[in-house]
Amino acid sequence: MAYSNDARKFYQDELNGIKEAGVFKEERYIQSPQAADISVEYPEGAPTKEVINMCSNNYLGLSSHPEVIKASHEGLDSRGFGMSSVRFICGTQDIHRSLEEKLTKFLETEDTILFASCMDANAGVFEAIFDDRDVLIADRLVHASIVDGMRLCKALNESFKHLNMDHLEKKLQTYQDARFRCIVTDGVFSMDGDTAKLDEMVALAEKYDAMVFVDDSHSTGFLGKHGKGTHELKGVLGKIDIITTTLGKALGGASGGCVSGRKELVEMCRQRARPYLFSNAMPPVVVAASNKVMDIIMSTTERRDKLENNTKFWRKGLTEAGFDLREGDTPIVPIMLYNAKLSQDMSRDLYDEGIYAIGFFFPVVAKGQARIRTQISAAHDIEHLEKALAAFTKVGRKYDILGKGKNEIIEMYGL
Amino acid sequence: MDEMEQVILDYVIDEYLEEEDEEEIGFDSPLISSGIVDSFSMVSLKTFLERKYNISIPDDKATPEAFDTVRNIAKVVREFTG
Numbered sequence: 001m002a003y004s005n006d007a008r009k010f011y012q013d014e015l016n017g018i019k020e021a022g023v024f025k026e027e028r029y030i031q032s033p034q035a036a037d038i039s040v041e042y043p044e045g046a047p048t049k050e051v052i053n054m055c056s057n058n059y060l061g062l063s064s065h066p067e068v069i070k071a072s073h074e075g076l077d078s079r080g081f082g083m084s085s086v087r088f089i090c091g092t093q094d095i096h097r098s099l100e101e102k103l104t105k106f107l108e109t110e111d112t113i114l115f116a117s118c119m120d121a122n123a124g125v126f127e128a129i130f131d132d133r134d135v136l137i138a139d140r141l142v143h144a145s146i147v148d149g150m151r152l153c154k155a156l157n158e159s160f161k162h163l164n165m166d167h168l169e170k171k172l173q174t175y176q177d178a179r180f181r182c183i184v185t186d187g188v189f190s191m192d193g194d195t196a197k198l199d200e201m202v203a204l205a206e207k208y209d210a211m212v213f214v215d216d217s218h219s220t221g222f223l224g225k226h227g228k229g230t231h232e233l234k235g236v237l238g239k240i241d242i243i244t245t246t247l248g249k250a251l252g253g254a255s256g257g258c259v260s261g262r263k264e265l266v267e268m269c270r271q272r273a274r275p276y277l278f279s280n281a282m283p284p285v286v287v288a289a290s291n292k293v294m295d296i297i298m299s300t301t302e303r304r305d306k307l308e309n310n311t312k313f314w315r316k317g318l319t320e321a322g323f324d325l326r327e328g329d330t331p332i333v334p335i336m337l338y339n340a341k342l343s344q345d346m347s348r349d350l351y352d353e354g355i356y357a358i359g360f361f362f363p364v365v366a367k368g369q370a371r372i373r374t375q376i377s378a379a380h381d382i383e384h385l386e387k388a389l390a391a392f393t394k395v396g397r398k399y400d401i402l403g404k405g406k407n408e409i410i411e412m413y414g415l
Numbered sequence: 416m417d418e419m420e421q422v423i424l425d426y427v428i429d430e431y432l433e434e435e436d437e438e439e440i441g442f443d444s445p446l447i448s449s450g451i452v453d454s455f456s457m458v459s460l461k462t463f464l465e466r467k468y469n470i471s472i473p474d475d476k477a478t479p480e481a482f483d484t485v486r487n488i489a490k491v492v493r494e495f496t497g
Contacts, residue, residue: 140456147455159456161433367450 019105022340023363028356033064036379040356052384054357057249059331060221060303061379067296068252075288083281087114088270091094091281099287102294103260107220107228107245108237110263113270114287116279117219118246118257119145120324124273125213125244125259126153133179136213137171139163139196141189143215150184162189165200174209180211182242187216187230188223191365191373193332195223198351217257218332218382221250221297223268227304241265247286252293254286307331307378310385314376317389322402324409331376334360335392336369338406339413343370346395353391368415420489426463427485431456442486447479457482464488470495 028042034056039048062068074094085091095116101330103112113123122145126136134155138146141162150157158175159170168183175181183205185196198214205212216229224232231240242265246254259269264343297303311331318325318335326334337343343359350357350372361370386392396402401409420442428440438451446452452460461477464470465477472495481491 138455141455156462157455158462159459161431164433310438362450 004247013194017371022344023361034058035064036061036082036377036381038356041350049351051351051352051354051356051390052380053377054355054388056253056375056377057218058253058377058379059250059307059375060297061307061369061377062251062293062296062303063253063379065252065293065296068292071292072285072289078287079284081285082283085281086090086277086279087281088277093281093284093287095284095287096281097293099291100258102291102298103258105257106144106294106298107231107243107260109240109243109260111266112260113266113273113276114282115257115259115273115276117248117255118215118244119275120275120279121244121259122146122149122215123152124149124275125242125265126150126267127274128269128272129242130155130180130182131267132156134182135175135178135180136182136184137168137175137210138184139186139189141192142184142186143190143217144152146184146186146215146390155182155395163194163197165197165204168201168203169208172204172210176208181208181365182211182213185215187214187220188330190218190330190332191334191360191371192326193218193328193330193334193373194228194326195219195233195328195330196228198236198240202236202239204381212239213242213244214240217244217246217249219330220245222307223330225355226301227297243351246294247290251297252286252290254289256282256286256290303378307376310378310380310382311376313382314374314389317385318392320402321389321393321396323392323396324401324405326368326371333374333376334407337401337413338368338370338415340370340411342399342401342409342413343372346399347372349395350391350399353394355388355391357388362385368410417489419492420485422467423464423488423492425484427452427460428457430463440485443484445483446485447483452482454479460488464492468492468496 019164028040030038030040031048036053039052041048071332079093083091100112100114126149130153132154135149135158137158137160139162140159160171160173163366164227183201188195201212204373221228223229231237242261244259259266316331322337340361347359357372357374359372461472465472476491482488
């Protein structure tokens with residue numbers, strides 16, 4: 001037998017090691033559509049429990065929107081279930097191209113190419129565009145998929161301190177001898193909810209002849225006045241050379257991602273990006289529904305406006321209750337707890353109170369930076385947030401952390 | 416302490432610590448196992464050393480273990496500077 005007892009024992013020990021380290025991830029079974037109110041079976045076999053979801057990426061509340069569901073049914077009926085092909089053989093339908101065109105128009109770029117996910121877009125884009133004559137200079141907290149994509153590319157992988165523009169400038173000065181320089185950043189950083197200084201980055205890029213790459217997965221659809229993303233918020237529409245983003249969060253949340261930007265760079269992806277060339281075209285049902293999502297968000301800002309108001313309400317409520325929050329104005333609102341066990345204990349108690357919010361700790365965030373990350377949605381009504389606020393306050397009081405800052409919490413619970 | 420170790424320590428402090436960081440690091444402080452430097456940002460350090468000392472460090476020598484303290488990093492550099 002090729003899968004020997006030694007091999008099995010090795011992997012069993014590895015998995016036990018993960019469990020002993022307290023970082024074993026378990027999945028909770030949701031027995032309802034994605035929404036503000038969900039039915040959850042947890043632990044496995046337990047009766048389902050109705051809880052308020054405070055940790056999804058369903059920022060615009062479009063994951064189960066009736067018009068989106070209707071469009072997916074129509075797409076299924078008119079274009080079928082699967083493509084059974086990559087895009088360049090026989091996997092491109094008219095609706096794939098129309099979705100790319102809508103994304104281009106919405107993001108105000110030159111062209112767009114769809115990928116199976118934004119993970120795939122990030123894995124493929126760098127290698128398709130850059131080589132060993134180039135240098136990629138990334139914020140140190142960029143998403144793991146960008147790190148992977150950079151590693152797959154022969155360009156020099158450099159980095160700068162999180163949000164530190166002086167450090168970025170030094171790096172740009174150091175590499176003036178490279179063929180191309182590219183500044184790489186997330187638009188909104190998913191663990192902290194803070195925002196890249198894209199205006200300053202574009203200025204530096206112009207000064208030091210560099211391109212700018214932004215992964216805007218946690219802002220496309222709602223950041224900026226029309227929800228176009230971080231580049232709209234920071235006043236640099238049309239100045240970002242490469243945007244990657246996802247259809248798997250605010251834009252309906254099913255799956256899919258894209259590279260959008262300078263038309264030559266997009267075309268290079270179409271010709272050379274390996275995850276694009278070697279994975280199936282997005283399924284018609286998802287593409288049809290995503291087209292509808294784009295129609296909705298381009299016709300009204302109602303949902304991003306509601307999200308903005310919800311976010312303000314939530315941040316204000318938590319602040320007044322005395323929680324230690326990461327500063328910011330995005331719907332990602334981390335409640336800082338610093339101690340990993342405290343984040344797990346509070347998450348469990350919140351679940352008992354009917355609130356689904358997850359604790360994050362090392363290695364997902366830096367050591368000593370454990371937190372509960374909450375994410376606000378336009379699917380939430382104020383009543384949801386009031387109920388959640390009452391539960392957070394009750395649990396916060398139990399652990400006596402209300403009104404306490406970093407040092408006091410660490411003093412009580414350690415790191 | 417020698418000059419090379421001081422140069423590397425100064426670089427590490429400037430490159431990886433934030434101004435508000437309270438921790439102090441020395442020649443034997445763990446850098447990677449402590450989380451100050453991760454495998455992604457370690458590339459900056461390797462590139463700095465290669466440019467500064469005009470050497471090329473193969474990837475199999477620039478391991479997280481070999482790069483865990485300033486003193487050990489200096490040892491790796493000396494292997495290639497002769």
